[in-house]
Amino acid sequence: MKNVIQEKNVKIPLYVTVYETICQWLKDGKYKPGDKLPGENVLAEQFQVSRGTLRQAMLLLQEDGLIGNHQGKGNIVLSNQDLQRNGLEKVGNPIVDFCVEPIDRVVTTIGFQPPTQKHQEVLKLRPSSIVAVIDITYFHQDSPVGFAMVYMPHEFLDKGNVDLEDMDSVYAFYMKLLSSGSLYSDTRLRIVHARERLAEILAIPEGDPLLILEEELYTEYDTPVLSHKMYMGADLYEISLKRKSK
Amino acid sequence: MKNVIQEKNVKIPLYVTVYETICQWLKDGKYKPGDKLPGENVLAEQFQVSRGTLRQAMLLLQEDGLIGNHQGKGNIVLSNQDLQRNGLEKVGNPIVDFCVEPIDRVVTTIGFQPPTQKHQEVLKLRPSSIVAVIDITYFHQDSPVGFAMVYMPHEFLDKGNVDLEDMDSVYAFYMKLLSSGSLYSDTRLRIVHARERLAEILAIPEGDPLLILEEELYTEYDTPVLSHKMYMGADLYEISLKRKSK
DNA sequence: TCGTATTTGTACGTATGTATT
């Protein structure tokens, strides 16, 4: 299997450059929310591309929630100012992205163990394989705000050439996975109450509520990459997202 | 302005019928997770459509997370039989969709008031307009499990021809809005602690944690439709979603 | 290892349908 987090190709399709150009227009305020973009034929002419190619760019803009397409009316700019921040529906690291305070320090530890029954299922592992267990505590100004338990097949770390003695590089690998794109997830959100160990780690009273996010990440090939649980302090997190419907 | 929840056109594009046919194939198990679909040229031939049209159907399948597209390899079926249930990232009614117990009764009340400063902003209303305040309590076996406060411009209810004396029809209108499609949202999730009134409504001790979802819904024209807050009992809710990235 | 066939990705062009102005 190829390295999951390989770099992307440098070759950029035409419709992507068109998309990026129009994104920049919107960022620069060349067209403001409520404005109508020039007609597709006009734009295609300007960019010297076919209308089909231009429409691929429009599709990307629409998926980003930057424009709305309306037959007979035109492509209208939506209120895009606040779209900078990614919502929960985009893969990233929620425990970092949604803390109301900035995360300024993380403490990472790593251990290894045979897969539990559950991990054999969700990570599709043989009983003879090895699972890396990565515990990460997230701090803001020396106060713990969140805690994550990450379960990853050792195989992935191995193929990623990660120095297992260097916690910074382990954490960097994990973050790179989360932001690598081309991953999708099964995600569950619940409220739990802090028990002994968690209460101690997060320095909160036992029984205090926590937001927990449980998740499995897969490649586009449907290969499990990792499973993790994130515990987020109740008062320190506000999770935002964009919901949509066809 | 046109009625937001108007029925869709009856005319169905070719690529949608192709998409629906292949969806059915997957549901029937004609192709199982891991299988490769026939090549696009073959499928286009079978459906008697051009390859471009067929590729539009493939795009829909991919957006649903049902298949993965891979240059040179093929279109592979993913293991998403369980995608029947919509995740939070799709607009619907979370307070109904994610309760671990089935909701078997709702109690709806309605009142009217001038818009607060905040509603003037988020719903883009004039101070002289009227806001409908709809309170909805959700029950499972006569126990309250969730509570929602909905703020909607009176104008919408009026144009929707809703009988404001008939609570069932008010609730039906609200649910129809949520499932009408063509809406998108700004959504925030947090933990709050039940205060007096909420604790009483949900029949829980004061101070107990609740999951709260605050949201504004907009049409594709960027017109605010409604703003609501949903309070969900801590132990009764598990919210699932599908995260993705390009 | 290398070349060839297969398969999807990109890009172009044209024509017609349908909703809005």
Place this chain on the structure above:
DNA sequence: AAATACATACGTACAAATACG
């Protein structure tokens, strides 16, 4: 009613990634 603008659909050609002998 006519003009405008996006939506759908067809066709062709070549590029790029992968699979296979």
